[in-house]
Amino acid sequence: MPTVCCDAWFIMWLYQGMPVVAVLPQAAICQQQPNLLIFSCLVSALANAPGFGRAMRRSMFFHILSLCLSIGCMHSRPIDDISTWTQYGESVCWVAADWEDCCAPKYGSTGNPECWIAFPLSYEKCCLERWKVCDAIAEFRERTPATSSLSSSWLIFYESCGRGQELLNLLQRLWSAVGFLCTSSASMNSIEHGANEACSEKEIMEQTRDIRQELNTQRSALDTKDWLDVLDAVQLPHINELNLELTDVVKEWSPQSFAQILPETDFSIVNLREKLHVFRDHLEQFRDSTLNAIYMHDSWLSKRRAGCGEICNIDGTDAEQNTGPLRKRVNCNALLNSMVANHTESVPVIPPPSIPSSMMPAFTMNGQVAVLSHSTIRQALGYAGGVFPAPEQAEANWMWSREAIEKLIAQAREYKLTPGPHSLERVKTLTDVLAGLPEMVGQHWIVWGDQKHFEWWKPWMESLLLSFGVGTVSSMVPIPSRYDVSSPHSPHPQLRPITMQKAVQNAPFHGVVLMGVASAGVGRHGDNLNPNEDLQQAAAAWCLLQSGGILIAPTMTDTDLLRWPLGRVYGPKRWPHLVANFELLRIYDGVAAVLRKP
Known part of the structure; x- marks a missing residue:
């Protein structure tokens, strides 16, 4: 197929403001579905023509995405044999609609059904992904022997961040429940801008009693300055046994700092929305600070860069402008000795839920590589x-x-x-x-x-x-x-x-x-x-x-x-x-x- 046709398809997807443009050039659409590609190019041309409003474009995008998902052209590529999400991530949710159109509380606990046009799109995979910062701790999880041997630092991270994620999930459920209850006869837009809610405080209290009680229980459990007083799911060491950087983080981001964010008396939709976003940001900062502290300990990156020299220098050369291969000096003895040492010391680790912010520039080549x-x-x-x-x-x-x-x-x-x-x-x-x-x-x-x-x-x-x-x-x-x-x-x-x-x-x-x-x-x-x-x-x-x-x-x-x-x-x-x-x-x-x- 002509390159311009593929470009038209990707421009169409990018038109809705999604970063899918960095993902789809290698999708099966251009390689294996030429009929769909021709159709998409036609729609792209129409969508950019004068007189086509947002509603018309959205309708056409929905039809294309539904067709694409239903015939399997966006499912896994042969090399990986895993789901669409491992290939395209959350971005596939928003090619034809935005989050508010699909996930606002007024649609209830399953979201807007018009958005889930084909497998595997769903409320859980699309809407709830916004609030997933850490891995939630399963109530009855089973630990393998290898997991039990995790270092104290990693146990602290997964237990504390997981507890925070469970609280975030609970707060999101409360916000969604109140939002659905209070928007049955009033638009979400009017409520968000200060209009009276369509439900009384008494009604909110009655309908959300169980969620609020659970939230109050969790708030009480967090009323301490030491995470070791909260995390009773596993045997944890005394805080003095942790590395210095992590000790400072867990003291700064105490359980009490999370408890203070949770609402106590004001359960209006506006306040809950504000608390939800503040809590998510707080948990993200805690997660990133904890991960950075773990990987800073014992000079993690410097050990793995030993012997790397010019190989790891990816800042000073514009690789795309070179007509021949890049030339870099390689100290083979230093590089191989370093890699032997690192591989010899290698023990299994669990990948963190996000890239540590201290490593993000190196992983993305200072923002040049999409994640x-x-x-x-x-x-x-x-x-x-x-x-x-x-x-x-x-x-x-x-x-x-x-x-x-x-x-x-x-x-x-x-x-x-x-x-x-x-x-x-x-x-x-x-x-x-x-x-x-x-x-x-x-x-x-x-x-x-x-x-x-x-x-x-x-x-x-x-x-x-x-x-x-x-x-x-x-x-x-x-x-x-x-x-x-x-x-x-x-x-x-x-x-x-x-x-x-x-x-x-x-x-x-x-x-x-x-x-x-x-x-x-x-x-x-x-x-x-x-x-x-x-x-x-x-x-x-x-x-x-x-x-x-x-x-x-x-x-x-x-x-x-x-x-x-x-x-x-x-x-x-x-x-x-x-x-x-x-x-x-x-x-x-x-x-x-x-x-x-x-």
């Missing part, structure tokens, strides 16, 4: 509520035994290898990538995968390489012993799970495949946060490769994007830094880029 987030993303990954997901058990066909790997190699040769229900075409493209390389027989390659602490690493890329005659494939995983093969089975002699330290010892390699670089450092798989982990991995691959060695990496798209905490989409801002010093050989169908170390 997409939704609470459902963390739920889909298994981290909601401050708990770890249960470790995944390996299926028999994905074991690392000789028998299982030989079967995978045979599937690869028959173009039948697929790690997931939607990944066959992607694997076929990667097969074409390898087929286009020079002879690989007897070579030693390394697959740098996701740092999966809970999911099982399926060795499909390793098997694909072996099907082309590669002599040895080393697969870098966080816990190699997890993939040991026990009797009566035997390990495959050409496949080795290794650590970062072992990779350094075995270098140089003929080729490196960066399988997990897009999610590196964002916490998706329980790995530590590091805004520059992806750039460091690519630079480390350069150090591990022999001269003329091949790198297979993600390709560049039209737009830079960070889905928190799912991973990155590389665009013209970050991708040139990712592949600095490499020579680009070829790009395959938006799936992979093949590069060479000069």
Whole structure:
């Protein structure tokens, strides 16, 4: 399809003031739904024509979005197999309407039904997302052994922020209930501007008794200056055992500071709305201050930047203006030693509900990379509520035994290898990538995968390489012993799970495949946060490769994007830094880029 047509579609979506323009250029609409695209371009042209008012545009947008959702063109892309929210976030809710049109209290506890035109749009996923600051604590949550070993600082964070979120949820319910009650015969607009409410104080008290009683109970429980007096859900240490920065934060943002915001006598819709926004802002500031204190402790970022040098310098170079590859000096010894130390110390952590504000400039390249987030993303990954997901058990066909790997190699040769229900075409493209390389027989390659602490690493890329005659494939995983093969089975002699330290010892390699670089450092798989982990991995691959060695990496798209905490989409801002010093050989169908170390 012509580029101008795609541009028209994205202009139409941006017209309503939504940041979806940063998300949709890679959507399936332009790639897989040409008929819908043509239709959308027509509507876009009409919508920008003179005489079309907001109501007409909104009606057309609703029809397009409904069609798009119903035929599945905005559901998950093959690479992730998770819901629309992990791909587009909350922004998909507001392409045809704004929050007040869908979520104002006058519509009740389910919102405006006209807004929920197709799955998965809903009141909970769209309206309530505005008030989700932290992970609420489940009443009967079960903690895994790994979660029980969380540090005191993380326990304090998840318990206190979760308690604040439960209060925010309660306050929102009260505001919504009073708003619906008091707008049955008066417009929300008139009430918000000071007109008399359409219900009496007595009526409010009667209809909201249960919510108010619960709110009063919570307020009483918060009437203390020490969080340790409030958080009785788990065994917590004395506050003196916390690091100094966090101690100052929990003292400054005491439970009492939250209790003082909650309404005591004035339950008018105007006052509740004000209290709701103030409480949300207070909780956001508490969350951000607590996260910053945790990550400032023990020089978190400086340890992970050690040896990074020019690799982590993404401020002084306009990558888009360069006609050739970026050139950066790399101190391989310093970089590799630092990464070995960081990977050796790595233990599973739960990604926080938002990017720590102290790390935001580094993660977004000082605002150049758009961030997409939704609470459902963390739920889909298994981290909601401050708990770890249960470790995944390996299926028999994905074991690392000789028998299982030989079967995978045979599937690869028959173009039948697929790690997931939607990944066959992607694997076929990667097969074409390898087929286009020079002879690989007897070579030693390394697959740098996701740092999966809970999911099982399926060795499909390793098997694909072996099907082309590669002599040895080393697969870098966080816990190699997890993939040991026990009797009566035997390990495959050409496949080795290794650590970062072992990779350094075995270098140089003929080729490196960066399988997990897009999610590196964002916490998706329980790995530590590091805004520059992806750039460091690519630079480390350069150090591990022999001269003329091949790198297979993600390709560049039209737009830079960070889905928190799912991973990155590389665009013209970050991708040139990712592949600095490499020579680009070829790009395959938006799936992979093949590069060479000069």
